[in-house]
Amino acid sequence: MKETNIRKYAELMKELGLTGLEITEENSKVRLERSIAAPAEETLYSVPGTAANMQTAAGSKDYISVKSPIVGIFYTAPAENADPYVSIGDTVKKGQTLCIVEAMKLMNEIASNEDGVISEICVTDGQVVEYGTELFRIRR
Structure with a gap:
């Protein structure tokens, strides 16, 4: 694939607000990904196993x-017919797995960094999520 085509696709991603794009042409395959920077004081994220994939919801310290x-x-859930990791009303402990986000055939477990009660599940099973998509709200 020509560099000019890759640049066109990258510009299209920026224009449409996409964070990922995979193109297959003839015998070549290219995957483009970009991250969208957010104000640091507003949003905290983490890769599974790090300390900050939670944030206090705006306007509420609860x-x-x-x-x-x-x-x-x-x-x-960990498998198609398995029980979900958590449901609304479940009490969760720090380090407990809440869900999985599959990226490029890798299953990434998302864990709770604090104790609390699941008050809302903000996305549906099988939904594509972007970087920063709210997955859960946990009541302290």
Whole structure:
């Protein structure tokens, strides 16, 4: 694939607000990804295993917002017919797995960084989520 075509696709991604694009032409395949910077005081994200994938929801210190640290597909359970990791009203502990976000065939577990009660699940099973998409609200 020519560099000029790649640049055109990158500009199209920026214009449309996309964070990922995969193009297959003849025998070549190119995947473009970009991150969208957000104001630091407003949003905190983390890759699974780090300390900050939660944020206090705007206007309320009683809720923590769990946001997606990556672009991918949101799954509520470890397998298709398995029980979901958590449901509304469940009490969760720090370090407990809340869901999986699949990115590029890798299953990334998203864990809770604080104890609390699941008050809202903001996305549906199988939904594509962007970097920063709110996944859960946890009541402290």
